[in-house]
Amino acid sequence: MRLTKQTNYAVRMLMYCAANEGHLSRIPEIAKAYGVSELFLFKILQPLTRAGLVETVRGRNGGVRLGREAAKITLFDVVKVTEDSFAMAECFEDGVAECPLVDSCGLNAALRKALNAFFDVLAEYTIDDLVKARPQINFLLGLEEFPPVEPAALRAPAA
Numbered sequence: 001m002r003l004t005k006q007t008n009y010a011v012r013m014l015m016y017c018a019a020n021e022g023h024l025s026r027i028p029e030i031a032k033a034y035g036v037s038e039l040f041l042f043k044i045l046q047p048l049t050r051a052g053l054v055e056t057v058r059g060r061n062g063g064v065r066l067g068r069e070a071a072k073i074t075l076f077d078v079v080k081v082t083e084d085s086f087a088m089a090e091c092f093e094d095g096v097a098e099c100p101l102v103d104s105c106g107l108n109a110a111l112r113k114a115l116n117a118f119f120d121v122l123a124e125y126t127i128d129d130l131v132k133a134r135p136q137i138n139f140l141l142g143l144e145e146f147p148p149v150e151p152a153a154l155r156a157p158a159a
Contacts, residue, residue, distance in 0.1 A: 007082040009036060010044045011130070014053065014078065018070035018131045019138050024063030033141045044082070051081040070128035076119055078127075086115055 012034055017025045027045070031038040045064065048054045052067040066073065099105065131137055138144040 003079065004083060005040075006044055007079055009034065009041065010048055010078050010082045011075065011127070013041060013044060013048070013064075014066065014070070014073060014127045015131055015137070016141055016143075017054065017064060017066045018127050019141055020143055021066075021070070024057055024061070024065055026063045029142070047081045048078075051077070053077060053081065066127075070131060071126050073127045074123050075125045075127075075130075076122035079119075079122055 013025075013030055016030045016033060027038050027041050031041050045054065045056070049056055049067075053073055054064050055067045056062065056064050134140070
């Protein structure tokens with residue numbers, strides 16, 4: 001199973017907005033930070049806005065911001081909005097399967113269980129978890145000019 005680029009960049013866009021908390025994020029800035037086209041990000045913005053994961057502010061000083069706290073947006077929330085299909089095999093697609101075992105197949109049950117486990121893990125992680133796991137994220141995304149300084153107590157002693 002492979003997630004689409006749309007899902008990948010949707011998560012990245014939400015991470016950018018979370019790292020830029022308290023400010024509006026602009027699509028050109030997000031596009032530059034990730035090296036992706038603005039048009040692609042505008043396309044991703046639509047389902048995120050419809051789902052309430054982001055809010056848009058129009059106007060000259062407009063931009064985007066998270067629609068709710070980063071700690072309340074799970075990876076599962078993003079995936080269910082941005083992925084079109086979770087059909088891991090033909091038998092997952094409605095009305096397509098030609099297999100006579102489709103309703104009583106062990107493979108179908110195993111794949112469904114695996115998919116549900118995948119969803120359960122995604123539901124455990126939030127955008128906030130991803131952002132806080134990277135202390136230098138603001139620097140890496142160009143939101144800060146200098147990387148955060150390690151407290152002296154945490155630095156290794158000079159040899």
